[in-house]
Amino acid sequence: MPAILPITDPDDPRIAAFRDIRERDLVGRQGRFIAEGEVVLRALARASANGAGHRAEALLIAEPRVERLSALIAAFPEEVPVYAAGQAVMDAIVGFPIHRGILALGRRGPERTAGEALASLDGAPRALVLALFGIANHDNMGGLFRNAAAFGADLVILDSDCCDPLYRKAIRVSVGGALLVPFARLAPGEDPIGLMGAHGLTPIALTPAGETLLADLKPPARSALMLGAEGPGLPPSLIARATGVSIPMSGGFDSLNVATTSGIALHHLTR
Secondary structure, three states, rough: OOOOOEEOOOOOOOOHHHHHHHHHHHHOOOEEEEEOOHHHHHHHHHHHOOOOOEEEEEEEHHHHHHHOHHHOOOOOOOOOOOEEEOOHHHHHOOOOOOOOOOEEEEEEEOHHHHHHHHHOOOOOOEEEEEEEEOOOOHHHHHHHHHHOOOOOOOEEOOOOOOOOOOOOOHHOOOHHHHEEEEEEEEOOOOOHHHHHOOOOOOOEEOOOOOEEEEHHOOOOOOOEEEEEEEOEEOOOHOOOOEEEOOOOOOOOOOOOOOOHHHHHHHHOOOO
């Protein structure tokens, strides 16, 4: 089990990476990320255990929570330092009242190109990919990864305009799904439809103008569900080269929140 190291000074250099986390969220962390909350910490423990993805570098936990979380702490490798601080000291470190009292500093897993990530699914009789375009809202990104994890998506592909799934808020909203579902980015200008086709995936575009109702769609064995940002949606050039699918609505509504849409569509595709 990792050793518990007491922290009594907010300026202790050992916990510098946890300091003023809101401000650092805005400028990036050079290959690292911050995860918070017990459920997310459990997801990070799982990710760290597999040895190939994201991993924990350090934990910072409010002293009153350490004993209750002892089993979870023991799930991390012994070399991961676990710092324990009183609530006032912890609040001073992070720069605001951190009621959950549970933080982890993580190291991102190795980055892969979209082509490399898709190639890892070659040969599998079934595959489900979620492809996202222009998703700039971290709440939506977190909800999308939560649904991807819940419905067993094999991979998430992001275009170059999507926000970071490992932004602290996105990880929190995803309840750790962003740490468990592999993802990769398309290069600017890369052709997603051509790439999906090259790896035997049927591209399905969710759009209010889709001629096929989702309920009528027979789920392909290998598919890539494409979703765009709320408002603009998917680029017409992508919709024209994919199977356009819609979800009928009443009362003059033509769209749902993108994360809600993903849950409905992923559920259908995994029947």
